[in-house]
Amino acid sequence: MKGYIEELRKILSEEQVTVNETLLEQHSHDESYHTPHLPDMVIYPRDTAEVSAVMRYANEHEIPVIPFGLGSSLEGHVVPVKGGISLDLSLMNQILEIRENDFLVKVQPGVTRTQLNKELKKYGLFFSVDPGADATLGGMAATNASGTTSVKYGIMRDQVRDLEVVLANGEVIHSGSLATKSSSGIHLNGLFVGSEGTLGVFTELTLKVYGIPEVTMAGRASFPTVEQAVSAVNGIMLAGIPIARIELVDAESIKKVNQFMDKSYDVQPTLFLEFHGNFAGLEQDVKFAKEIVSDFGCGDIQFETDSKARNALWEARHNLAYAFIHSAPGKKLMVTDVSVPLHELSNAILDTRKKVDQSKVEGAIVGHVGDGNYHVLFMIDLKKPEEVKEAKRLNEEIVEYALTKGGTCTGEHGVGLGKSKYQRREHGAAYEVMKTIKQALDPKGIMNPGKIFTD
Amino acid sequence: MKGYIEELRKILSEEQVTVNETLLEQHSHDESYHTPHLPDMVIYPRDTAEVSAVMRYANEHEIPVIPFGLGSSLEGHVVPVKGGISLDLSLMNQILEIRENDFLVKVQPGVTRTQLNKELKKYGLFFSVDPGADATLGGMAATNASGTTSVKYGIMRDQVRDLEVVLANGEVIHSGSLATKSSSGIHLNGLFVGSEGTLGVFTELTLKVYGIPEVTMAGRASFPTVEQAVSAVNGIMLAGIPIARIELVDAESIKKVNQFMDKSYDVQPTLFLEFHGNFAGLEQDVKFAKEIVSDFGCGDIQFETDSKARNALWEARHNLAYAFIHSAPGKKLMVTDVSVPLHELSNAILDTRKKVDQSKVEGAIVGHVGDGNYHVLFMIDLKKPEEVKEAKRLNEEIVEYALTKGGTCTGEHGVGLGKSKYQRREHGAAYEVMKTIKQALDPKGIMNPGKIFTD
Numbered sequence: 001m002k003g004y005i006e007e008l009r010k011i012l013s014e015e016q017v018t019v020n021e022t023l024l025e026q027h028s029h030d031e032s033y034h035t036p037h038l039p040d041m042v043i044y045p046r047d048t049a050e051v052s053a054v055m056r057y058a059n060e061h062e063i064p065v066i067p068f069g070l071g072s073s074l075e076g077h078v079v080p081v082k083g084g085i086s087l088d089l090s091l092m093n094q095i096l097e098i099r100e101n102d103f104l105v106k107v108q109p110g111v112t113r114t115q116l117n118k119e120l121k122k123y124g125l126f127f128s129v130d131p132g133a134d135a136t137l138g139g140m141a142a143t144n145a146s147g148t149t150s151v152k153y154g155i156m157r158d159q160v161r162d163l164e165v166v167l168a169n170g171e172v173i174h175s176g177s178l179a180t181k182s183s184s185g186i187h188l189n190g191l192f193v194g195s196e197g198t199l200g201v202f203t204e205l206t207l208k209v210y211g212i213p214e215v216t217m218a219g220r221a222s223f224p225t226v227e228q229a230v231s232a233v234n235g236i237m238l239a240g241i242p243i244a245r246i247e248l249v250d251a252e253s254i255k256k257v258n259q260f261m262d263k264s265y266d267v268q269p270t271l272f273l274e275f276h277g278n279f280a281g282l283e284q285d286v287k288f289a290k291e292i293v294s295d296f297g298c299g300d301i302q303f304e305t306d307s308k309a310r311n312a313l314w315e316a317r318h319n320l321a322y323a324f325i326h327s328a329p330g331k332k333l334m335v336t337d338v339s340v341p342l343h344e345l346s347n348a349i350l351d352t353r354k355k356v357d358q359s360k361v362e363g364a365i366v367g368h369v370g371d372g373n374y375h376v377l378f379m380i381d382l383k384k385p386e387e388v389k390e391a392k393r394l395n396e397e398i399v400e401y402a403l404t405k406g407g408t409c410t411g412e413h414g415v416g417l418g419k420s421k422y423q424r425r426e427h428g429a430a431y432e433v434m435k436t437i438k439q440a441l442d443p444k445g446i447m448n449p450g451k452i453f454t455d
Numbered sequence: 456m457k458g459y460i461e462e463l464r465k466i467l468s469e470e471q472v473t474v475n476e477t478l479l480e481q482h483s484h485d486e487s488y489h490t491p492h493l494p495d496m497v498i499y500p501r502d503t504a505e506v507s508a509v510m511r512y513a514n515e516h517e518i519p520v521i522p523f524g525l526g527s528s529l530e531g532h533v534v535p536v537k538g539g540i541s542l543d544l545s546l547m548n549q550i551l552e553i554r555e556n557d558f559l560v561k562v563q564p565g566v567t568r569t570q571l572n573k574e575l576k577k578y579g580l581f582f583s584v585d586p587g588a589d590a591t592l593g594g595m596a597a598t599n600a601s602g603t604t605s606v607k608y609g610i611m612r613d614q615v616r617d618l619e620v621v622l623a624n625g626e627v628i629h630s631g632s633l634a635t636k637s638s639s640g641i642h643l644n645g646l647f648v649g650s651e652g653t654l655g656v657f658t659e660l661t662l663k664v665y666g667i668p669e670v671t672m673a674g675r676a677s678f679p680t681v682e683q684a685v686s687a688v689n690g691i692m693l694a695g696i697p698i699a700r701i702e703l704v705d706a707e708s709i710k711k712v713n714q715f716m717d718k719s720y721d722v723q724p725t726l727f728l729e730f731h732g733n734f735a736g737l738e739q740d741v742k743f744a745k746e747i748v749s750d751f752g753c754g755d756i757q758f759e760t761d762s763k764a765r766n767a768l769w770e771a772r773h774n775l776a777y778a779f780i781h782s783a784p785g786k787k788l789m790v791t792d793v794s795v796p797l798h799e800l801s802n803a804i805l806d807t808r809k810k811v812d813q814s815k816v817e818g819a820i821v822g823h824v825g826d827g828n829y830h831v832l833f834m835i836d837l838k839k840p841e842e843v844k845e846a847k848r849l850n851e852e853i854v855e856y857a858l859t860k861g862g863t864c865t866g867e868h869g870v871g872l873g874k875s876k877y878q879r880r881e882h883g884a885a886y887e888v889m890k891t892i893k894q895a896l897d898p899k900g901i902m903n904p905g906k907i908f909t910d
Contacts, residue, residue: 103797144638145638150636154613158613171884173883173887174885177862178861179827180796181828181867182863183601183866183868184870184882185878185882186889186907187650189645194638198641210695214695234556240665280739281732281735281736284734284736285733339637342558370635372635372636406634407632408632408638409639410638411636411638413638414639427628433628440894
C-alpha cells in the first residue's frame with residue numbers, strides 16, 4: 001500500500017493523501033454500532049478531475065474506495081471493511097448555483113443540508129429533506145435519506161434532477177438534466193441515488209427546492225395507546241389532509257426526554273404534526289385533524305403557528321436521540337428501521353412493542369408514521385454479548401415481520417453492513433439483477449466493497 | 456419463423472399465437488407518423504407464466520419481442536422494426552387488488568387508466584396520471600407517461616411501488632415492495648419505468664393512488680401574448696400556490712378548436728388551471744391566482760367548482776388533438792415534446808413560435824407548462840417529402856434548443872424511434888452506462904430492438 005500512497009500523493013498533493021492516525025480512526029466508523037475498520041489512507045479531493053484521477057488509479061490497482069461525507073450514516077455505510085481509500089469529500093463544499101426561478105440548486109457533495117438551507121432562506125426557498133443529522137447532501141443522495149418531511153415532499157430520490165457521477169473507472173457522467181421531468185433514456189438518477197457508494201462517487205448534485213410555505217402550523221397530540229395514535233394517523237391520511245410531517249414518539253421515548261430535559265410531557269404515545277399551506281386552508285385542515293384525533297381518544301392537543309412556539313412543541317421529538325444516548329452512558333445506539341404498507345403500521349408497531357417488552361433490552365419506538373416507516377432504538381453495551389445478541393434477534397424479528405407484510409428491511413437508513421443479509425430475502429430474483437448491474441458498472445468491485453452486496 | 460410459430464402455439468395455445476393479417480397490421484404501428492412495420496406474429500398471453508414461457512423461447516431463438524398495450528404511444532415505441540413477436544397484453548386486464556387503506560392498487564398491465572379510475576371512484580380514490588389517451592397502465596409505466604396532473608401528483612415513475620417484470624431470459628422479478636418508501640438495495644422501479652420494453656415485460660403493477668380532493672376548482676384565463684401567459688405560470692409557481700394542473704393552449708390551437716366545435720373562444724393564448732384542496736384553502740389560492748394572472752395582462756378569467764361547469768371550461772383543451780386531426784384530413788399528426796427548466800420556458804416557447812411562423816408548415820403549441828414541458832403539433836402530409844422534411848427540421852431545432860438550455864429531448868412521450876438519435880447528444884457518456892445496463896439485462900438484444908438504443 002505504501003507505494004500506492006506515494007504515487008497518489010504525486011497525482012494529487014502531499015497533504016491531500018493522509019495516513020494520520022486520528023484521521024484514519026475518524027474514517028473507520030459512522031454513528032452506528034457496527035465494528036470500525038481503518039482505511040489505508042484518507043484522500044481529500046478538491047474537484048471532479050481529482051476524484052476521477054483517484055478512481056482511475058484505484059481501479060487500475062484494485063484498491064477499494066469508500067466515499068465519505070460526514071460519517072452520520074447508521075448502518076456502517078462508510079466503514080472501510082476491506083481497507084483502501086476513504087474518499088473524504090469535505091473540501092468539495094461549495095453551493096455552485098441557485099436557480100431560484102427554476103426551483104433548482106447545484107451543489108458539491110460536501111455541502112450540508114443546513115448550510116444549503118441557510119443560503120436558500122435568502123431567496124424564500126428551502127430544501128425539504130430532513131433526516132435529523134446535518135448530513136452532507138452527497139451522503140444523503142448516496143443513502144437515499146428521507147425523514148420527517150417526506151410524507152409531503154418526498155424522499156431524497158425525488159429531489160435529484162441530476163448527479164455528476166465519477167464511475168469506478170474514472171469516467172464522469174451526468175445522470176439527468178435540469179428539466180422538471182424527462183422520459184429520455186434509461187433513468188439513471190434513481191439508480192444512483194441510494195447506491196451507497198457502490199456504483200460511483202457523486203461530485204455534483206442538482207436538487208429541487210421549494211418555496212417556503214406561507215404558514216406553518218405545528219401540533220402535539222397524546223393518546224392513551226399506540227394503537228389509537230396510529231389509527232389517528234390513518235384517519236388523517238384517509239381524510240386527505242395534506243400533512244407535512246406526522247411523527248410518532250412512544251411513551252418510553254417521552255419518558256427519556258422528560259429525564260434528559262427535566263420536562264413533564266405526558267408519558268403517553270404522542271404524535272407530532274405539521275401542516276404547510278395558506279392560512280385559510282390550514283385553519284380548515286387543523287380543525288378537521290383535531291376532530292379526527294379526538295375521535296381516536298386524544299385528550300390533549302396543542303397547535304402553534306409562531307415559529308418559536310412551534311419549535312418548543314417539537315422539542316421533545318428533536319431531542320430524542322440525545323435523550324437516549326445520555327440515558328445510557330457507555331452504551332451504543334442500535335437503531336433499526338423498517339417500513340410497511342400504511343394500513344399494516346398499527347399492527348406492526350404493536351407487535352414490535354410486545355417483542356421489545358418481552359425481551360431483556362430496553363427499546364423505544366419512533367416513526368415517520370405517514371410513510372409507514374418506524375425505528376426502534378436500543379441502547380446496548382457492546383461489551384455484553386448477550387445484550388448485543390438480544391438486540392440483534394429483535395432487529396431480525398422486526399425486519400422479518402415487515403417483509404412478511406410486503407414491507408422493506410429499511411425505510412430510510414439504507415443497507416450498509418447492517419441490512420445486507422436481508423437483501424436476498426427481500427428482493428428475491430431481483431437481487432441478482434442488482435448484482436448484474438453492480439458487476440457491469442464496477443467489474444473489479446472496488447466501489448465500497450462489502451456493502452449492500454455480500455453474497 | 457413458421458417453425459417458431461408452430462412451437463409457440465404448442466407452448467401456449469393455437470388461438471393465442473396469431474398471424475391474422477388484420478391483427479398483424481394493427482400491431483405494426485402506434486398513433487404516430489412513424490413508418491409501420493409488421494410483426495411476424497401477435498401473441499396474447501393470459502398470465503405471467505405464459506409471458507415467461509414466451510420470453511424463454513424467444514431468448515433461446517433470438518426472436519425480437521415488443522410488448523404491446525393499446526398502441527397509443529407517440530414515438531413509434533411499439534413498431535416491430537425488426538419483426539418478431541408483438542406481445543399483446545390486452546388479455547391481462549384485471550384489477551387484482553384495491554388496498555384502499557394503503558392507497559395502493561395492484562393491476563395487470565392491460566388495465567386502462569379509465570377502467571381503474573371507474574373502480575377507484577367507489578372507494579373515494581383516484582389514479583392521478585392522465586396522459587390524455589386512455590392508455591394501458593403497463594404501457595404508461597413502460598413509457599413513463601405523465602400529462603396534465605404531474606405538476607401536483609408527479610409522473611408515472613412516482614406512482615410505481617412495485618413491478619412484476621419478466622426479463623429477457625424469462626425470469627420473473629419484483630422491482631420494489633408495498634412499502635411507502637424504501638432504501639433497500641438498488642432502485643429498480645425507477646430503472647424499469649420508462650425503459651420502453653427494452654429491459655423486460657411488465658406483468659403486474661402496484662401503484663399509488665390518492666383520495667379524491669374535497670374540492671376541485673377549474674379556471675380558464677386568456678392573455679394577449681404567449682409571453683404573458685407563461686410569465687403568469689411562473690408567477691403562480693413562485694407564489695407557491697399548489698396548482699394541480701396548469702396547461703397552455705396557444706392561439707393557433709384555440710382557432711382549430713373553435714372551427715372543430717363551432718365555438719367562439721377568444722383566439723388568444725389561454726391557460727387552463729385546476730386546483731385541488733379544501734374549500735377555504737382553494738378560495739384563498741384562487742383569489743391569489745386571479746391577482747397574479749391579471750398582473751400579467753389576463754383580461755378574462757373564469758372559475759368553476761361544479762363538475763359539469765368545470766368540464767365545459769376544459770372542453771377546448773380536451774378536444775385539441777381531435778380538432779387538429781379533423782382540420783387536416785389525410786394528414787398525420789407529428790407531435791414533438793420537449794421540457795426545459797421552468798424559467799427557460801417563456802423564451803423556449805417564443806423561440807419555437809418564431810421558428811414555426813417562419814416555416815412552411817402549420818404548427819400549434821400546447822404545454823404542461825408547470826413542468827416546463829411543451830408540445831408542438833404539426834399536421835403533415837406523409838406523401839409530401841418537403842412537408843415531412845420541414846417538420847423534421849423544426850423538430851430537430853426545437854430539441855436542440857431545449858438541450859442547449861439544460862432540458863431534455865422528451866418530457867413525456869419517450870424515446871421510441873423518434874428521439875433515439877438524440878440520446879447520445881443528450882446523455883453524453885451516461886449513454887454508454889445505459890447501454891451497459893441494457894447489454895447486461897438483455898445480452899441477446901431481443902427486447903424491443905431498435906428503440907432508445909440505436910447506435
